[in-house]
Amino acid sequence: MIKFAITGNIASGKSHVEKILKENGFKVFDADLIAHEILIQNKTVIEVFSDYDILENGELSRIKLGKLIFADKALREKLEDIIHPLVKKKILDLFEEYKKDKYIFISVPLLFETDMNTLFDKIILVSIEKGLQLKRLVKRNKLLNEDALLRINAQLSEDLKRDKSDYILENNSTIDAFTNKIKSFIETLD
Numbered sequence: 001m002i003k004f005a006i007t008g009n010i011a012s013g014k015s016h017v018e019k020i021l022k023e024n025g026f027k028v029f030d031a032d033l034i035a036h037e038i039l040i041q042n043k044t045v046i047e048v049f050s051d052y053d054i055l056e057n058g059e060l061s062r063i064k065l066g067k068l069i070f071a072d073k074a075l076r077e078k079l080e081d082i083i084h085p086l087v088k089k090k091i092l093d094l095f096e097e098y099k100k101d102k103y104i105f106i107s108v109p110l111l112f113e114t115d116m117n118t119l120f121d122k123i124i125l126v127s128i129e130k131g132l133q134l135k136r137l138v139k140r141n142k143l144l145n146e147d148a149l150l151r152i153n154a155q156l157s158e159d160l161k162r163d164k165s166d167y168i169l170e171n172n173s174t175i176d177a178f179t180n181k182i183k184s185f186i187e188t189l190d
Helices: 014-023 031-041 043-048 062-071 073-097 130-141 145-153 158-162 175-187
Strands: 002-007 027-030 103-107 122-127 167-170
Touching (some): 014 027, 014 103, 031 073, 043 073, 062 073, 122 158, 167 175
Parallel strands (some): 027 103
């Protein structure tokens, strides 16, 4: 099995890569979705952050938690210390579960930040110009520019990720052009 990581900074187009790969019959998983499931099921986060307003109607509010952790690096690291080991374990479980497949793709936005890059054979970086990234993030998440910038700046610079990646898919044009780049990448797989 060849284990591919799909990475890229927020609002770069990773989910579109996932969608096209799935449409072409590949096993594709998203570490963000895994982390969200863990957040919902894990009571430790609510206990650790009990001094903060992160609940809505008695349930964890990802919106409130997001505002809190993207404004405070120490709190973000505290959350990551809880969640990232559990995400890593789930990824390893997926590798075991699908070990007979030729390829597996897992989207891991914080791949390098969490040192999970060592789990994978190949790394695909979805690249985007920062101005376009900001515009897409503001529109997609309905954020103010300053809130979007907090999220963008919380991630490792794309330049550092480029040097560590095996494939780079540029997403600075139309959706059709980007889809064609993804399909061209798929054609390189045997």
